[in-house]
Amino acid sequence: xxxxxxxxxxxxxxxxxxxxxxxxxxxxxxxxxxxxxxxxxxxxxxxxxxxxxxxxxxxxxxxxxxxxxxxxxxxxxxxxxxxxxxxxxxxxxxxxxxxxxxxxxxxxxxxxx
Numbered sequence: 806x807x808x809x810x811x812x813x814x815x816x817x818x819x820x821x822x823x824x825x826x827x828x829x830x831x832x833x834x835x836x837x838x839x840x841x842x843x844x845x846x847x848x849x850x851x852x853x854x855x856x857x858x859x860x861x862x863x864x865x866x867x868x869x870x871x872x873x874x875x876x877x878x879x880x881x882x883x884x885x886x887x888x889x890x891x892x893x894x895x896x897x898x899x900x901x902x903x904x905x906x907x908x909x910x911x912x913x914x915x916x917x918x
Contacts, residue, residue, distance in 0.1 A: 808876050812897055814890040816879030819856060819865050824872040826854065833869050858886050 806829055808821065833850030840846050850869035855862055863885035880889050883897065891898050 810876035810878045812883075812890055812895070813877045813879060814892055814895050816877050817881045818879050819854070819867040819882035820870050820874065820877040820879070821854070821867055822872050822874045822876065823850070823869045825876070826867070826869050829854065831867070837868075839868070856882060858883075858888070861886050 806825070808825055810819075810821075831854040832852065834852035835850075836848045837851040838846055838848050852867060852869070853864045854867045856865045856867075865882040865885060867882075883889055884900070887900050888897050889900050890896070
């Protein structure tokens with residue numbers, strides 16, 4: 806099943822509507838307590854599902870949201886694929902390239918005198 810999802814740099818987990826998750830046959834393994842954007846704390850169904858991005862598939866943790874919720878992919882769901890959301894641009898980037906960039910690899914050297 807193909808689902809279009811938003812990439813959210815503030816999100817941690819994969820979030821899918823429960824009706825979509827039911828269609829692929831996944832079931833929550835537990836309920837976890839989360840703080841919603843409005844400040845309320847709620848218990849929500851939670852459990853692993855198989856996610857495919859491109860030609861790679863990995864099991865990732867998923868919040869089973871209410872029917873009709875907007876699907877969201879957070880950083881933790883991208884990590885098994887070697888990807889992350891750039892905190893400044895919101896773009897999906899390779900973790901390896903970001904690590905190299907943060908260490909100064911690929912940047913011009915600055916000579917101090």
